[in-house]
Amino acid sequence: xxxxxxxxxxxxxxxxxxxxxxxxxxxxxxxxxxxxxxxxxxxxxxxxxxxxxxxxxxxxxxxxxxxxxxxxxxxxxxxxxxxxxxxxxxxxxxxxxxxxxxxxxxxxxxxxxxxxxxxxxxxxxxxxxxxxxxxxxxxxxxxxxxxxxxxxxxxxxxxxxxxxxxxxxxxxxxxxxxxxxxxxxxxxxxxxxxxxxxxxxxxxxxxxxxxxxxxxxxxxxxxxxxxxxxxxxxxxxxxxxxxx
Numbered sequence: 001x002x003x004x005x006x007x008x009x010x011x012x013x014x015x016x017x018x019x020x021x022x023x024x025x026x027x028x029x030x031x032x033x034x035x036x037x038x039x040x041x042x043x044x045x046x047x048x049x050x051x052x053x054x055x056x057x058x059x060x061x062x063x064x065x066x067x068x069x070x071x072x073x074x075x076x077x078x079x080x081x082x083x084x085x086x087x088x089x090x091x092x093x094x095x096x097x098x099x100x101x102x103x104x105x106x107x108x109x110x111x112x113x114x115x116x117x118x119x120x121x122x123x124x125x126x127x128x129x130x131x132x133x134x135x136x137x138x139x140x141x142x143x144x145x146x147x148x149x150x151x152x153x154x155x156x157x158x159x160x161x162x163x164x165x166x167x168x169x170x171x172x173x174x175x176x177x178x179x180x181x182x183x184x185x186x187x188x189x190x191x192x193x194x195x196x197x198x199x200x201x202x203x204x205x206x207x208x209x210x211x212x213x214x215x216x217x218x219x220x221x222x223x224x225x226x227x228x229x230x231x232x233x234x235x236x237x238x239x240x241x242x243x244x
Contacts, residue, residue, distance in 0.1 A: 002074045005065040005135045007033045012143025014040045019073040022047040026056055029067025037068060062139040075133040078149040080159060083122040084166055086149070090121075093240070094168055094188045097233065098124045100156055100204050101195040102225055105131050109140020110226035111193065111233075116144035118237035124159060124190075127152045160207045163190050170208045172200050173232050175222075177211025185212075185236040186243045193229045 001021060004013050011033065013020060023041050025034060027050050041048050056065050087094035097120050102108050108131050115123050131137065132152070138145045153159045160170050168188040173180075185191075192208055194200035205211065214223065214231060223231075 001071050003059070003061070003135050004070045004072055004138050005060055005062045005068070006139045007037065007066045007068055009138045009141070009143040009145075010037055010068050010070045011040065012146045013070055013072060014044060014046070016143075016146035018070075018146060020044075020046050021071040021073075022049055023068060023070045024049045024051050024056060026051065026053040026067035028053055034067060061134065062136045064139060075145070075150075077133075078122065078151045080124070080151050080153060080162065083124075083149055083151055084163075087121040092119075092121070093186070094163075094166065094190075095120045095236065095240070096122050096124055096163065096168070096190040097229070098156060098160065098170075098190050098192045099126075099130065100192055100200050101126060101129045101198070102193070103129070103131050104196055104225065105134055105136040106140045107196060107224065107226040107229075109137040109142075109145070111229045112137070112141040112148050112150070113144040114226070114230045114233050115148045116141075118233045119240075120148065120233070122149040122151055124151045124153055124156075126156050127154055156201075157203050157207050160190065160192075160204070164209075169210070172205050172208035172211045173213070173228055174200055174205060174211045175213050177213045180212040180214055180232055181235055183210065183212050185239045189236065191229075191232060191236060193225055193232070196225045 004010055023046055056069055097115050168190045170190045172192040192200055
């Protein structure tokens with residue numbers, strides 16, 4: 001059994017028909033969106049249990065439960081072929097986000113939230129050396145994890161090769177490429193974002209079609225992974241919109 005913590009994530013889990021065992025609510029939290037959660041739970045016959053706030057503090061892993069924790073089924077990861085088929089069924093150019101060993105749950109959650117906003121068809125992560133879906137990730141995504149399919153793969157390089165077979169161009173975010181807003185990011189595309197400390201691995205970079213960079217003039221030489229990802233994903237989204 002897994003858990004979802006925080007008001008927005010729990011609301012989105014209920015709306016997304018996630019299998020919820022019960023929702024625990026602090027005795028002292030009865031205002032605003034808590035009332036909405038109670039009403040939504042009642043409409044879907046979900047058990048609501050009122051507990052002492054200290055109980056929630058004890059079981060919380062995000063340390064930001066906002067007075068509500070839902071006990072839910074484990075997150076079900078999607079298969080790569082299902083993501084490809086889903087994109088085709090929507091008659092849209094596929095748009096995937098590939099994360100190369102992102103380990104920070106807040107960055108991962110933020111990228112999922114951006115992926116939902118820009119209409120990406122899925123986020124792909126490696127099975128090893130990467131953060132997976134956790135309560136902290138779900139909280140950081142503000143519930144977007146309920147809508148954005150996440151796929152775990154054994155090998156990122158082989159996954160890139162498979163996406164190329166489907167006609168996708170793969171762009172890597174790195175500092176030795178062309179300026180991102182001067183590159184063509186339209187059409188079927190996969191965007192690779194590297195880890196917080198080491199960037200994109202050599203083999204992954206070698207298998208990408210082109211590299212894009214974000215010019216910077218300050219003293220710090222890199223951006224937070226979720227910030228860099230957000231900028232690049234929105235430029236991709238802008239170009240895709242202007243092409244329609």
